[in-house]
Amino acid sequence: MRLSVLAPLALLAATAVAVPSYAGAAVRPAPGAPALNGAEPALRTTLATTTDRGVERVAVPKEARAADTSNPTRVIGRGTPASCTSRKVVRAVAKGGVITFRCGPDPVVIRMRHTVKVNNTHRRVVLDGGGLVTLSGAGKRRILYENACDPSRGLRLRNCQDSPRPQLVVQNIGLANGNSSGDLDYGGGGGAIFSYGGRLKVVNVTFTDNRCDRTGPDLGGGAVRARFQYHNEPVYVVHSTFVGGRCSNGAALSSINVSWTVLNSVFSGNRAIGYGANPRRPHTPGGGSGGAIYTDGEDYTVRIGGTLMRRNHANEGGGAVFYVSNDRTGRLHIYWSTLKDNVSERFETRPGIFYEGHGPIDVRHSIIR
Known part of the structure; x- marks a missing residue:
């Protein structure tokens, strides 16, 4: 049985997936998007025209929804917690395909003894925990790794930075206590998930207490x-919760030259713990921006819809969100969301946000304070 709706900040003791509670809320279209083309009939019929501000659930485009796992390629476990092991998870993901779990009716935590790595010989890997499974890095290791440019993953794909594969879909699962500290290959970061090339999608995932390196001007991604x-x-990050992340920058999400669409999610209690900013001040290691989300690059877009960001903290700038488009071609969009009580210790352009992009932030029907 999959968990469906829980209170926004409630976690099942880091053993199952928590989902923001938007039950009964009107579903809002993204700014500039067609009127839910391809959306489920239930979503189309619940559209409302009210201009109430703050968190409201927004429509999720078809390509951002969970993958169909009704006919899995592989099933981990034989119906008991003991039958679901780290070794079986590593082997299943290495073989690719659609992967589900059969670990019994109760939530289970699988303590990972090795990082789970996606092979570049596969077009797509779907890892679905069924709302009951949490993979734990035990504070010692990164949990999931996908890298189209890493020849150790079977082959280095041609034009690997713009390769359509592998596609990694992580859904209905918990990822806790991942830690990529000290692993600086390909720029480091990503205590729970590291993705380099290919495609990544995250749906209905709870990220708890994930870590990456404490300092570094452009290093980030305590969770992703x-x-x-x-x-x-x-x-795409959809219906997901990020709590307790710690990293130099972007204690939940971090990227360089990557676009994001974050929908119906919760970010709380994440901290960017580096210091010295970027470019780093003299005699400092750099970092400390984007308590929850840190993005840098040129022509890229970040969209945040139907999302609560509260009580995140940055030692430098952007207690909730740090967004810089170096050539001022990219833009940040925030709609039907609430950003509240996010602390930027040294600088911000709006409460909890540091932004440099094309024109002002596109903010609609949202609370930022």
Whole structure:
């Protein structure tokens, strides 16, 4: 049985997936998007025209929804917690395909003894925990790794930074206590998930207490680090919760030259703990920006819709969000969201946000304070 709706900040003791509670809320279209083309009939019929501000659930485009796992390629476990092991998870993901779990009716934590790595010989890997499974890095290791440019993953794909594969879909699962500290290959970061090239999608995932290196001017992603995505298509993060992340920058999400679409999610209690900013001040290691989200680059877009960001903290700038488009071609969009009580210790352009992009931030029907 999959968990469906829980209170926004409630976690099942880091053993199952928590989902923001938007039950009964009107579903809002993204600014400039067609009126939910391809959306479920239930979503189309619940559209409302009210201009109430703050968190409201927004429509999720078809390509951002969970993958169909009704006919899995592989099933981990034989119906008991003991049958679901780190070794089986590593082997299943290495073989690719659609992967589900059968670990019994209760939430289970699988303590990972090795990082789970995606092989570049596969077009797509879907990892679905069924709302009951949490993978734990035990504070010692990164949990998931996908890298189209890493020849150790079977082959280095041609034009790997713009490769359409592998596609990694992580859904209905918890990722806790991942730690990529000290692993600086390909720029480092990504305590729970590291993605370099290919495509990444995250749906209904709870990220708890994930870590990456404490300092570094452009290093980030306590939970997720993304570097390059196929044709600059966005990383979708949907119905997911990020709590307790720690990293130099972007204690939840971090990227360079990557677009993001973050929908119906919660970010709380994440901290950018570096210091010295970027470029780093003299005699400092740099970092400390983007308490929850840190993005840098040129022509890229970040969209945040139907999302609560509260009580995140940055030692430098952007207690909730740090967004810089170096050539001022990219833009940040925030709609039907609430950003509140996010602390920027040294600088911000709006409460909890540091932004440099094309024109002002596109803010609609949102609370920022």
